[in-house]
Amino acid sequence: MKRTALFVLIGLFLLAPLASGPYLLSLLTTLLTFAYLGQAWNIMMGFAGQLSLGHALYVGLGAYVSAALSLFWGIPPILGVFPAMAAAALVGSAIGFLSFRFAVKGVHFTLLTIAFAEIARLTFQHLSALGGTGGLFLPVEARTGVDLIHLRGDPRMFYYVILAMAAALFLACRALMASPLGYRWQALREDPAAAESLGVNLLRVKLAAIALSAALTAAGGVFTAFFYNALFPDQWFGLGYSIEIILAPIIGGLGTLFGPILGAILLTPLGEAITAVTDGLGWQSAGIKPFCYGVCLLLIVKFLPDGIWPAIRKRLP
Amino acid sequence: MxxxxxxxxxxxxxxxxxxxxxxxxxxxxxxxxxxxxxxxxxxxxxxxxxxxxxxxxxxxxxxxxxxxxxxxxxxxxxxxIGRTFQIVRPFPHLTVAENVLIGALHAEKKMHAARTRAAEVLALVGLDAKAAQKAGTLTLPERKCLEVARALATRxxxxxxxxxxxxxxxxxxxxxxxxxxxxxxxxxxxxxxxxxxxxxxxxxxxxxxxxxxxxxxxxxxxxxxxxxxxxxxxxxxxxx
Amino acid sequence: MILDQVVTGLLTGLIYGLLALGLSVIFGVMRIVNFAHGEMSVVAMYAAWAAARYLGLDPLLSLIPIAAIFFGAGYLLQRGLIQPFVSRPDYMQFILLISVALILTNGALLVFGPEARGIQVDYAFDSYEIGTFLIDKVRLLAAGAALTLTGLLLAFFRFTLTGKAIRAAADNRTGAQVIGLDIGKLYAVTFGIGTASLGAAGVLMALLNDAIPRLGPELTLLSFVIVIVGGLGSMTGALAGGVLIGVSEALAGTLLQPSLKSMFSFALLVLILLLRPQGLLGERS
The missing domain is CATH 3.40.50.300 (P-loop containing nucleotide triphosphate hydrolases)
Structure with a gap:
């Protein structure tokens, strides 16, 4: 049953571009981007129990590093993604190491992740070489053809790229969850002191979670940069973006593999539908989408704190 | 001695x-x-x-x-050194088998070897029938057994x-x-x-x-x- | 010139102190971090603006009724929504209050629009000359009100029976239950008090700044910085932290580029989280 549902889902996603116009395609691309970013964030929070509210930092780093490499040195994103991921992993590891060394835990750790993201936002605002507050722009070319090396081409190409990324990350996370590292992450999440007494090296396991989550998030940032072509520090490093990233996995189900995907499938179209309705009625609707996201989040945390997917799974045969 | x-x-x-x-x-x-x-x-x-x-x-x-x-x-x-805690600290959202597996992963690097070891230890303390249950659902004596099993699994x-x-x-x-x-x-x-x-x-x-x-x-x-x-x-x- | 900035920062810092006091009280007693703190105070700014615009009320007059309404709202919010989360993992409390923050900020955006809403009082441009200092009348009055309210709150916790009971519940929840204190009610009162102080701070801030939705997250982060500097959960620490941040922001604004003001605050936040997580004034537990 579960397997069939999975195949149907994969089939739908594979065939979707054939039946969708440009609007639906861009909606689906956004949906998959949030599924991907949520999955990457979920490694750190859902698997290893470390709440980061600064994941925009890694999206922004990935985006800016790859965009700068492409703009100033002509290094295509297919190569630029590696230094981008490395930069994010390095920054994530540094934050992880500092928090471990100085025993910053719980709420304080979360505040630390916010603080670093905000510092990055303010720093990039002042980096005039990278456009500062004015933004950094990638040249927009004719949206046709398929150039995977430079990540230029048809919207359908972008759709399949992010679909492949999301699917690969899903499979990778499934393998990770069943690996020794995955179990050690869960031990860290459940009870660090008990985990340590069973020989789990907390520092190593925590750094692995943060570095991997950061690097994968940065890869998502590279994709997003070349999809939208315009980078602004306030948007790409902002707290609002960090919060948007965590919505899908929380609503879908923290620490589950399907959670981030299900959350994105539910949320993104909901947001679009609400915007469409209010626009259609001619209402002044700035803020309506995040407002509804807030209501959804509230209802989920209050009534289904484990998320929607675990509730569905329980009823599956 | x-x-x-x-x-x-x-x-x-x-x-x-x-x-x-x-x-x-x-x-x-x-x-x-x-x-x-x-x-x-x-x-x-x-x-x-x-x-x-x-x-x-x-x-x-x-x-x-x-x-x-x-x-x-x-x-x-x-x-x-293997230890138990005075106030038991199972990993509540993991199954009994997974709890012990985490200890066993210390003794055995390979996943299947660790699973085998976890199963052996569970049988030893008489918790094998509960292997698939979440640890959070166990009774106090069972939790104590689990804690011992987890520590034993590290060899x-x-x-x-x-x-x-x-x-x-x-x-x-x-x-x-x-x-x-x-x-x-x-x-x-x-x-x-x-x-x-x-x-x-x-x-x-x-x-x-x-x-x-x-x-x-x-x-x-x-x-x-x-x-x-x-x-x-x-x-x-x-x-x- | 610099001394003028110090005085301005000090006065603003007193309002910051009142704002952060609310966060610190709620955390100190319930161990809940109110992530919607700034967003709630922005709602108070809008309330003050609406009272001035439609009722012609000076914010210094609407201060008390708005704080009272906020007390009630906080009390009900705690009773109806937050209470079951007191014993849940801290990330869940965080996420719950993030959802409240999203609703408030974007609710404000829906109701009031993205434009800044400012209050014009007729003494807006008056100032006092004290010695060589030139002090804005508005700022002085707002700071005085903030200081008075902070003093009243500290006195409430020190001298009244309810205040003492709340502190007892903060120190030892089980012990307080054993001696028969109604923890649920005390928590609701605490949340009410925390909300009332952020509401009052919001009204006072409306005298100095325009209300605008995106100020919410900024004020939340600002409150975090202040309470972390002063020691999360410490009431006097919140006041001292507010003044310290107010003054250093004002100075950073003169000496550095204005936009680097918040950079300074966040750098301070990181340093304190790493080196003195108990805050500059708090005791290491």
């Missing part, structure tokens, strides 16, 4: 309050030693120092001659048991005692146990060490120790 664990002059204070002062004793290879003393005698503090949760202010702790002072808990685990040379019998019914205590005796006999596992349930201490221990107010009081055979007037005065006499 070779010495496995050796403590010398171990001293620890918290905010000027001496929890342990100049404590020294040994546990031999294959030996089961009961560590007893009234509440607040400093037994759990001693355990935490052996397991590397915090270092002693002074003194040495050696395992087969290797200094354990300054090691972190995961390093003492690697050195061969320790010395097992530290912190009041695993507390809260068990007499027949459950006897089952636990039987498990530890068998392990000791068949695998040569050494055990240091902090315990208030005298029935278990008397049945298990080869030797008993008594501490009182953070200081070493005496040591000897269980039957001798319980007759020692100093022990009766500080401990057995002190309790109802």
């Amino acid at each position: 070779n010495t496995l664990l050796e403590l010398q002059g171990v001293t620890k204070s918290f905010r000027g309050l001496k929890a342990n002062e100049d404590i020294g004793f040994t546990v031999g290879e294959g030996e089961i030693v009961g560590l007893i003393g009234p509440n607040g005698a400093g037994k759990t503090t001693l355990f935490n120092m052996i397991a590397g949760v915090f270092p002693p202010d002074r003194g040495t702790i050696r395992l087969s001659g290797r200094d354990l002072v300054g090691l972190k808990p995961h390093q003492t685990c690697a050195a061969g 320790p040379r010395l097992l530290l048991l912190d009041e695993v019998m507390a809260g068990l019914r007499p027949n459950e205590t006897d089952q636990m005692v039987a498990i530890f005796r068998r392990l000791n006999r068949e695998t040569g596992l050494s055990i240091l146990l902090v315990e208030h349930v005298m029935r278990a201490v008397m049945a298990l221990s080869h030797r008993v060490v008594v501490i009182n107010s953070g200081r070493f009081l005496c040591a000897g055979l269980p039957a001798d120790v319980v007759k020692d007037p100093r022990v009766l005065e500080c401990y057995l006499g002190g309790e109802d």
